[in-house]
Amino acid sequence: MTEARRSHFWHSDGRRLSGLSTLLLLLPFFAIIAFVFVYPILQLLVISILEPHPTLENYARVVENPVHMRVLMRTLWTATLVTALSVVLGFPVAYYMSRAKGTVAALVAVCVILPLWSSVLVRTAAWSFLFQRNGLINSALMALGLTSQPFKLLYTQSAVVIAMTHVLLPFMILPIYGALRSIPDDYGRAAAVLGATRLRTFLEVILPLSLPGVVSGSLLVFLTALGFFITPALLGSPQEMMISTLVSKQIREVLDWPFAAALVGVLTVFVTLLAIIFSKTLRFDRLMGNAS
Amino acid sequence: MKPPADRGSLALGAYVYAVLAFIIVPLVIVIPMSFSQNDYLAFPPSGFTLKWYSEYFDSRQWRAATWLSVQVALLTALCASVIGTAATYAMIRGRSRLVTAFQILLIGPIIVPHIALAVGLYLFFQTIGLSGTIPGFVLAHTVLTLPFVVFTMAAALAKVDANLEAAAMSCGATRFQAFRLVTLPLVLPSLASSALFAFIISFDEPVVSFFLSGVRQKTLPRRMFEDIEQNLTPVIPAIATLLIVLSILILLGAHVLRSRSVTR
């Protein structure tokens, strides 16, 4: 028994790699993840509870200061709003995409996937052009006579919500699309043959079966939105910070590392817990644009 | 004969195309703006000029930032595809309890907010002198791109029958020869497309770059961030247009690679 196990460690048996080669092939991955991912984040968590001395007061500052509490609440609310908007906007697109064929399907797929692979900065910059006093939206509103003077759109929370929804929408559409595509066409046909109207078929067969995709997409959007930095930093108001912009400010302007570390700790622990709770539903491999 | 179109489908279609417009218009809008003669970014754009493009190409700072990002992205693509493919191969053909740990650690960089990793690396890299260096950027971006490489390669390797390698070995090939002569050629298109994706993720990566960039070593996204934050000049639409073209080229490349692997 020991002899066989030892030989599996040292020798490949042809179909499976030996234990030793498995280890060697995984080593660079573990090394870089440990060194460049696990260690720096653990270090931050340690700072948040050990500096200036072993204490939880950094965390107490997050919760007790009403300004910081409002930042946390705003972040949660924004992420929730963005997730809800993404479901409302994304589900019909995913449904349409799963039904479309040929050129139409390709066109819709390009519209969904191209933004996913273009720079977040490009998309955020585009919104800052659109939201300017003399940008497209204000020009259009004034040309239509809906308003006589331009709205203040840039540097508002609405701008952040709209632009974040735009950036994160593909993360909602693709998992729902994946779930819808995995429903065999025959289910819909079977329901129709059994006498269901198209609406009933959708509500009682398609919708329940697509729910895992909706949950997966919602989590993905929600988790990403919680820690989103670029869009709030460029389009948001300095008076209405989100947790990520507050972290950035603490580090770059206030230089309060322990407090920034505590903010990162709150964010990371919350996000990780959510991910662990929903680990069964999250299907990250559906994100690789395998839609076409 | 066409079946009658019902109002439900029409409404769905209209809604979907409105959403698609919401997705695509902000992206497309920067293209005409990049050719506008206006010095300030007013709408509608007027005239036609290439001066914003030449401003970008003539600027030493923009060129330096772009060159830094290109170097980082190329090295990231190389590191991530080699490390990711080795680990994925070990995961699929391997024999180790580490495989479970691998799967958990793999989704870490996707779950944990980039701002958390960026701040952690900012602190860590400053103490060991990697901040603002090419190795520092490459290490950070490799971590961020590894999950994508692994997902792509796992899908590709899972399609290669394990018995093909066994057959090669029964023909006298060593394990490494079996991989190099049989498995590798079969997954090469996926390997290339995962390298392409790693390149574009690194090239466009804004958050970690934002914190790791020094005064002198600034990546293109970091310099764009500053420009958008401070003065928002029409150079930005020009660069944005170039980046969109790059994304299209990368997606086309990936598409060609995928169709090539299908015909196999």
Place this chain on the structure above:
Amino acid sequence: MNIASATQSASGASIRISRLEKRFGAVSAVDGVDIDIAAGEFIALLGPSGSGKTTILMSVAGFEFPTSGSIHVDSEDVTYVPSNRRNLGMVFQNYTLFPHMSILDNVAFPLKMRGLRAAERHARAEAALATVRLAGYGHRRPNELSGGQQQRVALARAIVYQPRVLLMDEPLSALDKNLREDMQLEIKRLHAELGITVIFVTHDQSEALTMADRIAVLKDGKIQQIGPARQLYERPTNLFTAGFIGEMNFVGVTVESVGDNVSVTLPWGETWRLPATAAVEPVAAGEAAVLAVRPERLQLGAGSGGQVITVTLSDIVYAGAALLLIGRLPDGTEMRARIPGASQLCALAPGDVASFTVPVEAMLLYRGSRR
């Protein structure tokens, strides 16, 4: 250069599998198997899925390391030798041709691994293709060939470097019935031409019976019986083999006395006297036993030289060469009879009671009880 003539002198290798055991956790996939295979022999490993037949083959190929026991090829211990240094030919279930290589490169691959120059390995690959009747197909790609052709390419690749042992893991199960029969003959012909030792894994008993010199019947990792086809069919050594190979009728009986004759009581009270040779396994008076008889050995009508049974027929199936009669004995036990060339018996109808003679020499007696 003709591969067949080149290999005629080189005969197969002998293989000795001793006390082979393979455990996966608590489960024994192979549980103390001994097989001695003579040089040039064609042996089939036959059993239901999970019987350990593939694990044995993979251990011989070097794709599994046994938990204990050893494998010798021509007295060389190869138990832990890596598969690429065993010099065995192997054909897998699903062709496993390298999809990115031409047919010729596929067949030449083992020669490339052995460092042969391009010109020579192509010539020898062409010759090997000719022996499987695929000369001229070398430039094609695997996906341009039919399943049967692909499996013949796999065969050519396995024999091109003149190995002394050929291992085949259910090589025909992916093919449809007609192709399968063609390939059975093809493999038999190659075996005869090359004199190579063949281990052939299958779950198809007719394949094993028609092709192999000897068949090892496996169940739960243990060898149930090993022997030539005729022995397996005519006198299975235990109840499992009796039920696994071919069709068999079973009747539970009680042993009355054992001596020069064996007396058994049938479920409906009748007592039969059987010759002592009928007892395949030793039986003892007072114990339960199972009487087995092949359906084709039953003779319609009451005759001499055997015992007579009465069967209430439930189904009469016309099966071409024979008529299949299905019915029940007085105690309800199902009984099948295959009567050859019996179309004149179409007068029989379901519900009829028919008499059959069971020849004494057709009866086999086993220990234990059925179900």
